Each structure stands twice: as C-alpha cells, then as structure tokens.
Amino acid sequence: MTVTPLGIPRRLLEFTLDGEPVRVPEGSTILDACRAAGKDVPTLCEGDTLTPRNACRVCVVEVEGSRTLVPACSRRAEPGMEVRTSTERARHSRKVVLELLASSVDLSTTPRTAEWIKEYEAEPDRFGPGAARLDEEPRVDNDLYVRDYDKCILCYKCVDACGDQWQNTFAISVAGRGFDARIAVEHDAPLTDSACVYCGNCIEVCPTGALSFKSEFDMRAAGTWDESRQTETTTVCAYCGVGCNLTLHVQDNEIVKVTSPHDNPVTHGNLCIKGRFGFTHVQNRD
C-alpha cells in the first residue's frame, strides 16, 4: 500500500485568474493554480521534483501591477493578485522564447514543443540561415548514458538534481557565460574523469532528451526507438532493502530504459546506478 502524506492543512487564499476567482492553498505557485483550473501554460525548465529555476521563461504570465511578466512556475500566488495567462503580451513572449530556443537548440526530442510552436505561431526560421546554434556533438564517453548538448536548453535541472536538491554529488555545473554557457564537469573532461556516480538522476529530470540512456540513444540512431511499442511496468528494485520503485520501459521484450515514479515516496524519481542501469542480467537469455 502506498501511503500518501497529507501534510499540514493549509489555508486557502483567493485571487483572480483570467477574470475568474480561484482558491488555492497558501504557498501554491501561479502554475499550480493554472493547472488546478485546467489551464495549459507551457513549461520547459519546471520540474515536479525540483525547486523552480524559472530559466526558460516560457511560462510567463501577466500580473497586474508588475512591470515585467512573471514566471508562473516560481511566483507564489498572493491574495488579491490579478493574473492573466493568455494576454497578447504573455503570448508574444512565449512565442519569441520558443523561436529563440528552436532556432538555436535541437528540440526534436523535447515533448510538446512542436505543438506549442504551432499554437503560438512561432517561426524559428525567421532569424535566417546564419543564426547561431549550439552546434554540439553528442558525447559518448561511457556505456550508460549519452550527453547530447545540442539538445540542451540550459534549464539547470540536471545540475540541481546532481547537486544539493537530490544526489549531492555535484559532478556537473554550468560553465562559461551567456550563449557559450554549457553544462560541464570540471575542465570539460569526459564523465569518466569526473565525480559522476552514474545514478542517472539527471536523465530522469532532463526535459529535452539531451541526456539519455545509451540504449535509447543507439536505438534512436538506428531508427528503432518507438515509444508506441513500449510498455511501462512499475516494480520494486531487487538490489537492496530500500524498496525503490522502478518503471521498466520495455520494447520488443527488451528493457530499453528505467525510470522511477516521481510521486513515489521512497525515490521521488531518483535511483542509484544499480536500479537505473543494472538491468542487463534480466535479459540474459543464455
């Protein structure tokens, strides 16, 4: 049985969302309120298990009295606030942010961006063929996972998951500045020369597919990756007594990826190297 922690009861506060009065528990973000009200505000850098970094700025909304737009993912709702999620101003910024990202980063494996680009009528090609791109090559320096920074939107989620928010390994950081900023280990060395413990918790939170299992990367390269043919089975890791939940992604009777449910009270989506990558013996058929 899964015990769902109820937490301390929280007072409700009331504010106006797109002209409608809404009530949310104290401490909720504007994004929480939007989701509760069934509004689809796009997000990229927001992660359900991480403190918002509000780096991508695709979730911006208009708040009465604020000079600039406000990131819905991190701004807490306040009583009496007047929030509008779909004004021309907010939609314009979302559109430009999508254009800026799509014109510089490979978003082909980022869920929903194609849909949003259509919805906001973004035209990433308008910056011309000379528009600077990240131009990074995939880094395949170990057998477990691949870092394809051409797909990186610099959302900081992997850094936070590796650092003080979950893993406490601090193997990666943002290095450089501005458009040249990249996620890197010290001296931009291969992962094998870093503090990485291969827990794969960075892959779990990566919103773009820049970090992926080597198995997924190879199958995508071979053109055999097909999520519609995959099943997901949640089970309990057998390696130790902690009882982490694993979700095995299986295609053609082969485990191709392992994740963990983000709402699992044991893991919150995190695993160790054994749970994450130690699955090959399961499919040893000799």
Add this chain to the structure above:
Amino acid sequence: MDLRFGDSEPTDEERAAVDALLGPPESSWEGADRSDADLRWARGGRAARDRRDLLLPGLHAVNDRVGWISEGALHYLCRRLTVPPAEAYGVATFYAMFSVRPRPATVLHICTDLACTAAGANQLHTSVEARLGPESGVQVERSPCLGLCERAPAALVIRAGDDPARPGVPPPGECENEARPGPNGGPGAEPPGDGGGTSRSSEAESGGGKGRRGRETPRATAVCAPATPETAIRTATAPESAPAEPPPPTAVPQAGDPTLTLLHRIGAADPTDLDDYRAHGGYTALRRAFALGPAAVIREVTDSGLLGRGGAAFPTGRKWQATAAQPDHPHYLVCNADESEPGTFKDRVLMEGDPFALVEAMTIAAYATGAHKGYLYLRGEYPRALRRMEHAIAQARARGLLGDDILGQGHSFDMEIRRGAGAYICGEETALFNSIEGHRGEPRTKPPFPVEKGLFGKPTVENNVETLVNVLPVLTMGAQAYAAIGTERSTGPKLFCVSGSVARPGLYELPFGATLGELLRLAGVRDNLRAVLLGGAAGGFVRPDELDIPLTFEGTRAAGTTLGSGVVMAFDDTVPLPRLLLRIAEFFRDESCGQCVPCRVGTVRQEEALHRIADRRGADAADDIALLREVGRAMRDASICGLGQTAWNAVESAIDRLGAYE
C-alpha cells in the same frame, strides 16, 4: 558531497598563492600531509565549507600570481574550501578576467567600448595586436568599458607575478604611480629575481614561456589612457615603469569649485591621508549619526528624499528602514562598486579621490541598519581604486574608525573588499551576492528581496557608491537643506560622467534639474553633435535638439529616456551610428550570464540582426528592425533581470529617436 579531485597537483607557486590567502592547510583533508592527528579526527569538511565565499578571492590569488588557473590549482583550492571542482570550474569560467587555459602572464586589455571606439580604439587594437605577436609574452584582449572614458582610448595592463606588497598594505610612499613598486624601493626598483635582473626588460618578456613568467617578475598593473599604440605597448612590456596615471582631480574639471558638495574634497584633500580627510570635514557626519541614533539617521535619509544613484532610483531611506526592521540577524551591508555600465566612471573617481568618504558613509549605513559587517564589491578593473580603498580601510581600522567600539560609541563595524573579476552582470544586486558567496554571478529570482534575504540569505542593504557618499551631506546639512537642492522629486546633487565629443570630459556635479544642454555646455560640447547617450548601454539616445531635457529622474522619464547611472556620452557625426549600436549589442551578448532564454539567445539574435543591417537603410532594413522590435519586447518583458530587460533600450531609442536606419 562526492568530492573527487583529479590527479593534477598544484605547482609550488600556485600552492603558495592559495596558502597566502587561506593560511597553511591544517589537515590532510585540506591537502596537507597526513599526520597522526588526522588518524584520530578529521578537521576541515563542514568548517571549510563555510568558507565558500573565499572561492573568488582564491581564484584571484592564483590568477594574480600565475596569470591563469590550472587544473592543479583549481583542485587544490577546491580541496582547501571543500568546493566541488565542477562548481569551481563553473565559477572560474564565468569571469572574463580569469582563464582556465595557459596564457602569457601579461594581459593587455584595450577598451573598445563606446567612448573609446569613438576615440579610435579599434585602430589602436589592430595596431597593437599586429605589433605584439605571440612571441611578445603579452596577450591582447578587447575589453568592455574600463571606466576611463574621460581619457579615451584606454588600456589596462595586468601582469601576474609575486605580490611584493602584502595584501591590504599599500607600499609606503604610494601616491600616483600605478605600478606596484618592489619591496625595497619605489617605481623602477629592480624586482626580486634570480639575479639576472632582466625581468622587466622586453627581451625577458619575449624569452619567457607561457604562464611561467610570474615567478620572475612582480605583479603589476598599469593604466594607459589616453593610449597610443606606442604607449600601450611600452606599458604592456614594462608596467612597473609606466608613467604615473594623472591624479583623480584631473577627472573632475570643476575641481576647486567651492560650491561642490560631493566632489569638494577631490583635489583639496590628500586621498591617502586620514588627517587631511578630517581636516576637510571628514567624520562629522558619523559623529552626527551617533548623536542622532540609528532610527533618526534613517528618518533623516528618508526625509532627504535620497534616491539610489546606481540606476534604479529606489528610495534609500525605505531600503534602510526595511532592512533595519528585519528580525533575522545578522544584517549585512554591501556597497556596490562594480561599476561596469559603459560610460560610467563616477564611483572610480570617488574611490580614488575621496576613499575615506566611502568608508565613513558605509559606517553610517551599517550603524543605521544594524549591520556589523560590510562588503565593498569593487570592480576588478580598478587597480588604483582598489589600492586607495585598501589603504583607507587600513588607516581607518588603525585609528579605531573601523572595528569594535567606533569613536567610543560602542558600535562595531568592519568592512572587507571583494574584487570582481570582469562580469557586468555582477552589478545586479542579487548576482553580486552570488558572486561574493562564491557562486556564479547569476541574478536570483525576486521576491524574496535583498532586504529580506540577501547576502548569505540574511537581510542586506545594498547601495551604490555615489548613493552612500550622498548620505554624508544629508547628515551634515540636515535633511531639509539637502532636500532643498535639486527638484522636488529628485533631491540633492548628482554626478554626471561626461565623455565623448566634448572639450572637457570628466565627472561633473550639478544639482538635479540642470538641463542636458547646461551640462554639455559646461563640458564644452562641439558643434557637430549627432546624438547623446544617456544612462550608458542600458540607457537611451537623445537628439541634439532635445538638450532642454531636465536631468532629473522624473524629467528624463517624462522625455521617454532614462538618467540611469548618470552617463552622458556625446557623439559627433564622425562616428557611424550603426557601428555604435553593434558595439552595444556585442556588449550585451558578451555580458549576458546565460541563465534565461530571452537574454541568452535574444542578445545573440539582436547582434546578428544589427550585423545584417549595418550597411542598410529604409525598406532594406525594415524586416530586421521589425524582428529586433519583437525580440526586444520579449527581452524586456520576460528576462529575469535588468540586463536582459534593458539590452534593447539603446538600440530602440536610436531607431525611434535618431532614425538610425532611415
């Protein structure tokens, strides 16, 4: 924390540089040899982790000594401070003044920003670079504004090496010479070496290998402005014998005018002499502050109507009140002296010409807001201001004007200088906190605001240098008399950094309310004026027919422009406008921290579009101007901090007000 340090070891020199800052390592945890005591308990760890804020000074120590930061040096510093190497690498690569790759010990920064470009900096750079090849032992770099606009074009030489003077103690006889003399003599004394005595000659420079030069030569910095190719090269090859920089009063054309309030000591009092400072009215404001008590000091500052002079014009009294009222302790005081807005040099002149005034003003601010520790975050490109402030702080400390029980009033306050390392973004208040704390200088999300959670997560009051210095006349004159200066909503005197196409560039003090025309006439504006840039790269251009704009916060706002930090840069018709706009765009692209998408990619797209239309006009440029407007609007609306929000201002104003591409 899974700390993992690679196999690379620091050189003896790198180890010595770090140990000079942090003291010798106490346990094997910190990199010392393992002793019997280490087998019983481990020292370091948590205690060392609390010293994360020494990461930036540590990187400076290595860079000052060796000229670049090697893997071994970074790892040793990380071990000493219990910082993960990946994070330290992220910090080291954030700052323009550091290099994680080998480079020559001497770096010549040639300012190619607005005022210097207008004064021919690009030709200077090309010609210097052609003559200082790789074999010269000098690395030539294009630099953003060095804050020497009144003497454009400017160049700054930084040569790594042993520091002959201990940090915090300027060499005796320090006055106007900018090179740090050797331990036993003034400028020109032979630096300590291996007996060869050739260390400062150019042949030694050319014979030296990469990154090893620091061993033989003392560390030196020298400013060369206005620079010619010849003087720049001479200064770069022998910074310790470079001619003295002109004294600070030369940057103040009004020096000696008895009506000056903020600048009256510059040129009158010796900036290195505390007694002279007191003879010229120093420390009367602090005595009055002690007589009034903290609450009344805040009331005076509030009643004076003093608004922040760093660019945002926030009421200083309100900020102090909000910090003083916070129940959480300790409170911190931070002085933002990371003046990097292109065209701004007021804080430099104040710190070089009247350093004790800042020490006194910070003491007052700390007393009022209940802070016992202050940080002066000083721009890394200001060697003379650094020495002057170090000297002033040491003097004040020696005389009991800093420390416990100041003036026998029982108030304790001390301050520390933290050097920036070449990042415009660190002038943003929360980025500055991150920088001091030893993290990447990226702005934080607000709220929470600094008055609630600032430096080290504690209530912090952060003020600009000029703002703080204004507190002295507020207290000596009284709030009413101070508020009578200027206009109703912009009170007091204001400093203006006038540069570009004027006969007498420099720092001017005028009461708020003077018009742009009056200021420019005072500075000797020339006839062929094409445009005036107000507020720096984040400000806006105005036309020569708009010189009746009153120089107040409300007056410039009403005219659709900004006063910003007080930059007034005049351009004549000899400088092509598109070229200036391109330089502004390059500046923002280089200085964006990269945290948020609108600024990180938007500044790149802005620069690309301005490149495309550099030679186009009218309909040929219309598409790209429309694109610029759309990107600019999103940057202004959706960026995290003021950098991205203002990165399009100057370009927009040039298009709209000056008709730049018509």
